[in-house]
Amino acid sequence: MCGIVAYLGPKNPLPIVLNGLQRLEYRGYDSAGIFLSDGLTRQTTKVVGKVSELRNELATKNKFDAQLGMGHTRWATHGEPNQLNAHPHVSNSGDLVLIHNGIIENYGVLKKELIERGYHFTSETDSEVLVNWIEEIKKTSGVKLGKAVQMALSQVVGAYGIVVHDNSNPMELIVARLGSPIAIGLEKEGFFVGSDATPFLDHTREVIYLEDNEMAILRAGKDIQVRQTDNDTLRTPTVEELKWNLENIQKGGFPHFMLKEIHEQPDAIRNTLRGRLFAEEGKIQISSFNEHQSVFTQARRIIIIACGTSWHAGLVGEYLIETFARIPVEVEYASEFRYRNPLIYSDDIVIPISQSGETADTLAALKLAKKAGAFIYGICNVVGSSISRETHSGMYTHAGPEIGVASTKAFTTQIAVLSLIAFKLAVIKETLSPKALRSHLIELDKVPTLMEQLIAEKEQVEEIAKIIHTATNCLYLGRGYNFPVALEGALKLKEISYIHAEGYPAAEMKHGPIALIDEAMPVVVIATRKGHYEKIVSNIQEIKSRKGIVIAIVSKGDTSVKKIADYCIEIPESSECFTPLYATLPLQFLSYYIAVLRECNVDQPRNLAKSVTVE
Ligand code: G6P
Numbered sequence: 001m002c003g004i005v006a007y008l009g010p011k012n013p014l015p016i017v018l019n020g021l022q023r024l025e026y027r028g029y030d031s032a033g034i035f036l037s038d039g040l041t042r043q044t045t046k047v048v049g050k051v052s053e054l055r056n057e058l059a060t061k062n063k064f065d066a067q068l069g070m071g072h073t074r075w076a077t078h079g080e081p082n083q084l085n086a087h088p089h090v091s092n093s094g095d096l097v098l099i100h101n102g103i104i105e106n107y108g109v110l111k112k113e114l115i116e117r118g119y120h121f122t123s124e125t126d127s128e129v130l131v132n133w134i135e136e137i138k139k140t141s142g143v144k145l146g147k148a149v150q151m152a153l154s155q156v157v158g159a160y161g162i163v164v165h166d167n168s169n170p171m172e173l174i175v176a177r178l179g180s181p182i183a184i185g186l187e188k189e190g191f192f193v194g195s196d197a198t199p200f201l202d203h204t205r206e207v208i209y210l211e212d213n214e215m216a217i218l219r220a221g222k223d224i225q226v227r228q229t230d231n232d233t234l235r236t237p238t239v240e241e242l243k244w245n246l247e248n249i250q251k252g253g254f255p256h257f258m259l260k261e262i263h264e265q266p267d268a269i270r271n272t273l274r275g276r277l278f279a280e281e282g283k284i285q286i287s288s289f290n291e292h293q294s295v296f297t298q299a300r301r302i303i304i305i306a307c308g309t310s311w312h313a314g315l316v317g318e319y320l321i322e323t324f325a326r327i328p329v330e331v332e333y334a335s336e337f338r339y340r341n342p343l344i345y346s347d348d349i350v351i352p353i354s355q356s357g358e359t360a361d362t363l364a365a366l367k368l369a370k371k372a373g374a375f376i377y378g379i380c381n382v383v384g385s386s387i388s389r390e391t392h393s394g395m396y397t398h399a400g401p402e403i404g405v406a407s408t409k410a411f412t413t414q415i416a417v418l419s420l421i422a423f424k425l426a427v428i429k430e431t432l433s434p435k436a437l438r439s440h441l442i443e444l445d446k447v448p449t450l451m452e453q454l455i456a457e458k459e460q461v462e463e464i465a466k467i468i469h470t471a472t473n474c475l476y477l478g479r480g481y482n483f484p485v486a487l488e489g490a491l492k493l494k495e496i497s498y499i500h501a502e503g504y505p506a507a508e509m510k511h512g513p514i515a516l517i518d519e520a521m522p523v524v525v526i527a528t529r530k531g532h533y534e535k536i537v538s539n540i541q542e543i544k545s546r547k548g549i550v551i552a553i554v555s556k557g558d559t560s561v562k563k564i565a566d567y568c569i570e571i572p573e574s575s576e577c578f579t580p581l582y583a584t585l586p587l588q589f590l591s592y593y594i595a596v597l598r599e600c601n602v603d604q605p606r607n608l609a610k611s612v613t614v615e
Contacts, residue, residue, distance in 0.1 A: 001609040002087075002101035003027045003073040004182070005199045006163045008173050008220045009190015013069025014058070016192070020199025021051045021071045023249065026257065026403040027195065028609030029073035030081035034058070035088040035097050036066035039170035044097075046086035067220070068170065070163055072099040075609050078107070079124030089128040091135035092119050095167045096145070098131035101195055102159035102180040103614045110155070130156065134164060146217050149174045153215075153229050159360060159614060161210075163193055176215035176229055180613045181358050181386055184208045184216060184224065186239065191218040195611075196382070198401070202246050208237040209384050240384060248401045256602045258404030258496070262588045263455060266448035268409040269581070271398040272416040279445035282438030284424045288377070288393040295375045296428050299349045302327055303342075303374070305334040305365045306353040307612065309407035309491065310414060314353050315484035316580050317418035323577065324432055324440075325425035334365035335615065344372035351421075352378050355402055355410035356611040357385020364615065366390055379417050381410050395421070404603045405610045406495045408588050411488060415580055419444055443574060447581050450572040454585050457570070461586050464551055464567045465593030468522045474499055475513055475548075476587075477506040478526035479536055485526055485580045489587035496605050497595040506532075506539045517548040524590070525565070526583045529555040531576035540564055551590075553583050 003024030007013040017034055032054045033046035041064045047053045051073065072087035079085040087099045104110070107126035110133050115121075119132050130152065138148035145166040153160070159179030166172070175182055175193055185192030185200035185207050192200035197207050210216060210226070214235065217225045226237045254260035276285055289296055302321060304314035311333060318329040332342070334352070338361060344350070350369040354362045357380035366387060370376050378394030380387050381402065388394060397413035423440060426432035432440075468474070474493055478486035487503035494501045504513055506525065517523065523543050527536045537560055543550050544564055552565035555573045562568050571582040595602045 001027055001075040001611060001613045002195070003029060004099050004101050004161055004163060004193065004195045005071040006069065006099070006173060006193040007190065008068050008171065008218055009187065011190060013066050016200070016203070017069035017071035018051065018055055018058070020192075020194060021054070021073055023198040024073055024195055025051060025604060026405060026610050027073065027075070028405060028604060029075045031074045031076075031083070031086040032072065033074070033086040033088055034069060034071040035165070036064075037068045037165070037167070037170055038064055038066050042167065044088060044090065046083045048081050048083060048086070068165065068173070070097060070099050070165060077103055077614060078126045084123045085125050087127060089123065089125065089131045091131045093135060096131050096135050097165045098127060098134070099163050100127035100130060101161040101613060102178075104130050104156055104160065105158040106156065126158070130160070130162070131164070145169060145172070146174055146215070149176060149215060150229050153178070161195060171220040173218045174215060175210065175218065177210045178212050178229070179360060179363070182210040184210065184218070186224070189221045191220070191224065193218075197242050197244070198249050201242060201244065201249065205242045206239050207242050208239055211389070212386070243383065244401055249403060256404065256592070258406055258408060258592055258602050261402055261404050261408045262585065262592065264400065265409045265412050265585065266451040266455070268399040268413050269416050269451065270448045271400070272413045273420070273445070276420055277441060277445060279438070279441040282434055282441055284420055284427065284441070286395065286420060286424050288395065289424055292375070292393055295349065296425060298347055299327060300347045301345070302329045302349045302351060303344070303369070304329060304331045304351045304353060305337050305362060305369070307334050307359050307361055309411045309488060310353040310355060310362075312484045312488040312491070313411050313414035313418065314351075315487070316415050316481060317351070317353075317422070319481050320418050320422035320577055321425060324422045325429050326431045327425060327429065332365070334359065334361040338365040338368050344369050344374050346373035348374040350374040350376050352376065352387055352391065353414055354379070354385070354387050355381045355407055357382045357387040358611045358613050359387070360613050360615045363387055363390065379414055381413070405605055405608050406492055406591070406602075412581055412584055416444070416447070419577070440575065440577070443578055447578060450582065451585065454571055454582060458589050460569055461589040462593045464569070465590055465597060467567070468549065468551070469497075469594045469597040471499055471520065471522050473516065473521055474501040475516065475521060475523045476501060476503040477509060477523060477539060478503070478583075479506045479532040481531065481576055481580050482526035482528065482583055485583045485587065486524070488584060489524055489591070492588055492591035493594065495608060496591055496602050497598050497600055498606075499594065506536055509539060509542070514542065514546065517543055517546040519547040519549070522549045522551060524551045524553070524587065526553045526579070527561045528553065528571065528576070528579045528583065529558065529573060531579065537561060537564070553586055
């Protein structure tokens with residue numbers, strides 16, 4: 001969702017902010033804008049569309065030596081994507097400038113009051129209301145910008161990551177967050193601000209993450225002051241070292257991030273398993289489990305909360321944990337869980353799963369469960385993200401940065417982490433013999449190598465994409481562990497190629513989707529040998545009787561399905577519990593190749609955001 005970049009310091013802010021915005025493009029947006037100032041000259045430029053268009057527009061404008069830059073990519077919430085609604089927003093006096101990520105829920109009330117006091121508005125946004133609300137407080141209370149921001153935010157309901165600038169103090173920036181992430185990069189005499197650290201990765205490795213209800217006052221060449229927004233308590237911020245490098249966030253010779261990230265999965269899973277899986281010894285080492293041994297021993301129930309692809313990984317987690325550790329698991333959409341007054345007990349373990357660690361609904365659901373006394377054990381990819389900081393404990397997936405909006409390596413590494421958790425719990429609960437455990441761990445250890453072989457055979461998937469890329473609907477079916485994979489396959493296709501696709505448990509086909517099947521309907525069926533094979537073969541026959549086009553994902557060496565399906569894609573033979581790790585890959589490739597053939601924007605599909613920081 002919206003991306004924020006700002007720079008205050010001795011360097012030219014224009015390229016820093018523009019390149020930074022380009023790095024945040026993956027978050028999803030529909031308009032962009034930039035504000036530049038040297039204290040005297042002030043220039044605001046906004047466009048509907050991409051950062052490249054903003055760059056072109058700026059090339060037509062007068063150049064000057066700016067000392068401060070504030071840039072924004074907007075994902076429309078209040079008001080359609082147009083120039084007026086794009087950020088930065090300027091207050092009525094022209095003095096204050098603001099960029100905002102989040103939603104001000106009570107903006108209507110504040111706007112009404114401001115209009116009564118003579119303010120006018122050029123946009124439909126909640127953000128323009130906020131900048132004027134700050135201005136009004138500053139004017140009527142006679143306080144400095146920092147205090148005015150603090151007072152204004154105390155009256156705001158909603159979520160925000162903001163950067164505010166006051167022309168009367170050109171070498172200062174005020175930054176604040178509640179619910180929307182803010183990272184501050186440090187250099188000798190300057191400051192970078194970003195919705196995450198990627199915009200300034202090539203300038204500094206030192207970063208401070210603002211916590212919720214915190215603001216920072218940045219003074220060029222001077223200091224940074226971090227304080228609570230609801231009281232004046234100062235915090236000495238911890239300066240963290242950035243571990244990701246520029247290479248991680250570049251395409252590395254691939255035409256799209258998504259394709260690069262699909263190929264990265266074997267290494268990503270190696271990183272997930274490193275130092276945790278000792279297959280030959282039949283052991284799993286998870287330090288956080290040792291620290292909280294009694295919690296895991298006494299756990300009566302596990303609740304997994306997540307959104308999107310991470311929710312699908314959660315479903316695989318349910319099968320894994322219930323099968324191996326025999327602990328009941330519930331998997332909930334975070335957005336439903338948080339609003340349905342759920343039953344949460346103190347001996348529940350709640351597992352939020354999130355690639356970004358910033359999804360607003362997952363974060364809110366986590367906080368609710370924490371308040372109710374549950375133990376929160378997070379699975380996140382982004383180190384230092386809001387969710388990872390709110391949990392009692394957890395595991396990182398170590399997949400590296402995922403830039404493509406359609407999640408790929410995050411999903412398979414989440415499944416790898418959930419496998420480790422399931423097997424570790426099985427050890428604790430003594431529900432799996434050491435021999436069976438060791439044999440499963442040896443199989444898990446082989447996943448990255450077998451995935452590499454599978455990736456090498458991607459051309460067969462490309463050929464199938466050429467045949468079905470003009471379809472308007474598509475059905476994905478799977479049973480058991482592969483039901484969530486069917487959901488994920490369908491999600492991938494609709495996200496990036498805009499083909500309507502649905503994932504279903506194969507047996508449910510008879511309760512509705514079968515009515516849709518005809519000679520124009522491709523049906524992707526996961527029909528691996530281990531797990532309900534005969535039943536799925538019958539389902540394929542039912543599809544073929546109705547002239548559907550069957551694309552089957554089968555185990556290597558399969559003969560039965562090959563006789564009836566139109567197209568088959570082979571994946572390595574494995575225990576049923578590991579089939580999601582293999583079956584997912586051809587489905588990712590399929591959606592990728594179809595989207596490319598349909599000339600869709602693979603990495604930044606329309607209307608979607610990588611990190612959904614508003615509910
Ligand atoms: C968005 C992304 C999805 C992602 C979901 C949950 O919808 O486009 O790819 O699965 O958010 O995100 P999270 O970061 O919490 O895993």
